[in-house]
Amino acid sequence: MNCMGSSNLPGHAKIGALFAFNSTVGKLVQQAIQLAVRDVNTAMDVLNGTKLEMEMFDSGCNPVQGAASAVELVKRSVLAIVGPQSSAVAQFVAHIGSATNVPLVSFGATDPNLSEMQYPFFIRVVPSDRLQMEAVAAFIANYGWKEAVVFHMDDDYGMHGASSLSNSLQARGSKVIDKVALIPGIDKDGIDTQLIRLAERQTRVFVLHTPPDVGRLILQEAYFHDMLESNYAWIVTDLMSNSLTDSELDTNTVKYTQGLIGVRRFVPQTSELGIFMSEWNNSSQSGLLENQINPYALYAYDAVWAIARALDSYLHDRQAVVFQEPIKLPTQSGGEADLSQLKIFQGGNKLRAHILDTKFKGTSGHIKFDNTGDLEGAAFEFVNMVGKSPHAVGYWWTNGVGVSLTPPIDQAFSSSNAAYNDEAFLSSTQANSTKMPIIWPGKVTDAPRGWVLPKNGHRLKIGVPLKAGYTQIVGVSNDTTTNSTSVHGFCISVFQAALNYLPYAVPYDFVLVGDGVTTPTYNDLVSSLAEQKYDAIVGDVSILAERLKIVDFTQPYIESGLVVLVPVKDKKENNPWAFLRPFTSVMWFTVLVSFLFTGTVIWILEHKVNEEFRGPPKAQFITVLTFIFSTLFFSQKEETRSFFGRIVLLIWLFVILIINSSYTASLTSILTVEQLAPSIKGLESLLQTSFPIGYQTGSFVYDYLRNLNVNPLRLKAYNSREDSIKALTDGPSRGGVAAIVEELPYIQLLQSVNCKKFIIAGQEFTKSGWGFAFPRGSDITSDMSQAILHMSETGELERIRTYWFQELACDDSSKDPTVQSNQLDIMSFWGLFLISGVASIICVLIHLLSLYNNYRKHQQAEGSTITVSKRFSEHFKQFIVYADKAKHEEKKVADGKGADISLTPSMTTKV
Template sequence: MEEVLLISRFITRSLILLSLWFLCFPPGVVCDTGNVSASSNSSSKPKVINIGALFTLNSVLGEAANRAIQAAVDDVNSDPTILNGVQLKLLISDTNCSGFIGTMEALQLMESDVVVAIGPQSSGIAHVISHVVNELHVPLLSFGATDPTLSSMQYPYFLRTTPSDHFQMYAIADIVDYYGWREVIAIFVDDDYGRSGISVLGDALAKKRAKISYKAAFSPGDTESKINDLLVEVNLMESRVYVVHVNPDTGLNIFSVANALNMMGSGYVWIATDWLPSYLDSKDAVDSNTMNILQGVIALRHYTPDTDLKKSFMSKWNNLKYKGSAGHAGFNSYALYAYDSVWLAAHALDVFLNEGGNLSFSYDPKLHDTNGSMLHLASLRVFNGGEQLLQTLLRMNFTGVSGQIQFDPDKHLVHPAYDVLNIVGTGTRRIGYWSNYSHLSVVPPETLYTKPPNISTGSQHLYSVIWPGDTTSTPRGWVFPNNGQPLRIAVPNRVGYKEFASKDKSPQGVRGYCIDVFEAAISLLPYAVPRTYMLYGDGKRNPSYNELVSRVAQNVYDAAVGDITIVTNRTKIVDFTQPYMESGLVVVALVKEAKSNPWAFLKPFTAEMWFVTALFFLFVGAVVWILEHRINSEFRGPPRRQLITVCWLVYLTH
């Protein structure tokens, strides 16, 4: 009986302890006392919070970002005014510029229960990793993925802490429109970053009545030989305005090959996106050969205000203990955005914890290992406070080293702006600014924010540019393509009126008044127009002009020259020049105004005409006198009276 009582008491105590366990730790909640608190009691704060970083360490942007991120974590941890003593623990993963490796590194990073991930700098990897953070509800703060298609609707946990290429492409479209060019050739890397950026550029140019005439894409790993073949093809085309949107690690190969092909001289226009200034800024010193190649290039760089905070950060940049391994020790704008990304996470976590946010994780039943898989998907846990932390991030508003950190309803940083640079000599020269507020200007953007926005054509300004070939004259932006066919000019082969146009034995094969007028017009153009004349008709009978005009409309001929009458039916299918021959109805006007002369009506009367008039006067008078003097008393009397009567009568009859 006593044994039964003891067993009963043991079971009762076990049930009570088990009930208390489930009350304290509901199913699906994991307690991790080492890093984050999983308790439902939000009053207790963790001592350490894990944050992750994903980027390519051995790259131009990655090395600068690595130094900036680690410096930011140290600054946050040493600042007693934020996070109340809670320390940030940084976990860095190298994506190695690979989407596959980046995905694996992201999954491994998420096993460490990070609450925020910073990076990557690659747009292609960001597309893949965004699916991971969406599933696990971990906000992803990217300082370098500028692909415009990384939308907030498709990837709700993706938050860009740098301006999107959407704005950069509209800045380029404004530059193209400012100089009056109408066609550009896009040279870009064939990945998500390159394709998406150039797609937006096409839309931006269309709004300016311009277009991308050719898209020259190449793979990131292409050799110089393939790039050479690509640029040779580009050089045979009409446009001489090139927009280069590539990666900073390999982008200089484009200009090196272009220089070897003599494409960096007078008449060419090269516009580079922000990758080029990022590369140049990241180098402690750029060799003179590289700078010689880049002379005259226009480039865009992220604009960041020259605040005291930024100057202080730049002054201690070279003294940071974190050094790069690939020689890219210099400073660039992406380092500023990476630094601010850590501070954004710190400010948001501070608010999140003060508002009772729950740093807990739960298992996702959809993530489980099957069929003996060794991937350990079951070790991935969902951040329960991810949605709340994301909303906290979106309402942050503070001033960082890159400027104001605040997001608009589309999750873009407010006030995106760029420096417009001209590469000359041994460095860069700023020729203006572009902002989403007032577009092109020589005034810093923050000065314009206090005034009403003005994007009218007259308000757009840039300083003078030294173009490739060391010239200040704005290039025309196009030439006749070397591989283009000459214009096919149809000439009617008539039977009659050969003075207008007819067959000839001269090198051009035709002659006539119409041909002379056309050749005179061509000679006035400031460029050559290759052309060939093609006779239309057999010369035995006049050709049908309606059929000739139809052939032009059908692109059988590019144009027609001859005595072609402008009639309504023909104007509906082709365009005519202004008529240069005399028409049937004209208005005659003096070229020089004549002085008023009351005797001007006498000018047509010559001396011979006056003599003939007087002779007829006397002749008529004599005839009248002969017929009248015998029967009319008025014609009698003294001779003087008869002469006066005759003259008066003749005068009245005239």
């Protein structure tokens, strides 16, 4: 057992390094590790008094060799290992580290699966491929490309990276349509076979997730197959993009890489990097220029420093360096397993914890680890290969900003702001598209569309339903002189106009579907598109949820909700009480009360001054009634003489004028609408009957009504507009139908034959539209949708509709879908009644007050000394007697007799 005292720091601390000595990256990594060990041992703030020793072993690129080298390092009691370099070796060595509690800090293994908890002692200062593929997916999403092909090696590193890219693209609405797995040692013939197959497809976005040698071979063969021309986009991941500055990049290789997009780790220009580069260039061992250093050398340098800082914290925490003798495990042959001889580092868990807690600013940027040992806060840059060197054209980092033209500031991807926010990233990427200054393959500056037509080298086959009727929608003309067939109609015009807005040519041929006698079933037509019998369907195809499950639709170019068309009634109802219908019962009662109230007010105001309102009570009652009701016709013969009576009558006549006018207009409207009212009020009332229902052959209306439990025996299909009109005109009694249920454009064509004969009953009871159908995932769908929206905004879509539906011009009144008559109620007139009532009450009150004042003057002339407390009561009683005697004398006057009446005990007045 090898122990260290707890009171004093050891004189040395041994660590190991595992990488491929003979690889281009390995040569640079070796020098970077040596430089890092030298810098650590000369630093005053790290491992002061303890010398860091390094054991280097060659792992090659072989997992078995790497595992053997790792075993040798562990046997030498290293406290930690820098490496491995490759993901394939790391899969083996990570298990050894877990078994012996020796932490591994890798500078090159980027396999996303190494982040799993089964590798607790695997830590890395290089970003995981999960983050790199997020950057690649961000670049693809920035240009709106929906499909991509990825080349990868047929190993864990390649397959896991391709899967990460697929997941990242899927989250952004795109997808990997082909994963080309390449076996190790693949030759030109094998690559040619794959490229020829891919050239026949429409996708033009390719991602190379391969080692540099394989990637260059792919690009070389693609060049000879004319796949490095315009309309193509080639993206390479970090392994190859970091090799674009190698001295091995000869003239031929430069020719194959023009327009290439590389994704690689962004290394900020910090003071730490400047110091490192100065030492690197001054080192007699390097012999390389500054711009030839590979970023993996920086990662290896930072890996050594991460271990050194963690060891410093570990040793100052008074932790002992103890290796426990292993438990010997026998093999099945009776001997001892070689791996069971490995010693276990007892302080490995503590050292691992110190490494995960390490935070510092390294040469490659900020170094901080998450709880799985992955690097946090990584940033990537997009480089464009132009000439002999790549140029940075854009950036992406893990804080949700998305693609940017400016590099991240030092704090933008630091430990405090490095939380990856996928939702924020998606919103920013989808909301804005960043135009980067890129020279694409073919030396063009316009970004490729990501796909081309024709697909598979042939013209698009556009399926068109050969309709038996409704030729304004889709029609066919035959030219006997040229023996040719042309397709026309509203849908065809919209499709052809939309193609003019596309920035590329779309060669196509119309293929008629149907025999021209019976309209084909549209569900079958859509199913044939899903089975790839056609490349698109153009026609009056409704966008339905069931159809969207198997095909894609463009933006609707016309609304097409279902409605019910019915014949109108040909005569009025014989209702003897129809004249009461303009007003509601409450309105009628209010009008009657108003008549009686106003008549009473007129009598009160006119009784004293107008002889026509005097006489026996029965005669006065009849006079008031005849007077007030004769105001309906403005023919009252009695005249009003009092000032207030004339005011009340004037207001009342205004009320009568409004009521008369409203009544006349309402009655006329009711009788007119009633004449046009259909016998069926809408879909609900139609379903409650047993009448037959018509629909267009091939329409989804049949399935819709069957889902509403309509008996199939009630449903009758018609091919043409003429057949539908005849069936609707004949009605159920003569073998026709009671109503036609169909989409609004068809109904408008039917109704246009005779606006006054047919009417839409009720409202639309579905909301949908017509669109052009394409196979699932077709890139042309979104482009056509944008073209339709542009046509709608410019008014071209409406102009096309007007041209093909000119005969739809019809009197709007006869096309009113509502057939209900609105009765007039009290809410329409309460203001008038309020004005009349208030004015009447005010006039009566003023009249009574004047009468009462005259009476008081008589009392004051007699000098009455009655006490104030009793005066009001006496005045009221005497006022009643006075009013009664006044009425009695008025009767005598009416009979031609005069009389002296004693109005009060002390006063006699001649009346």
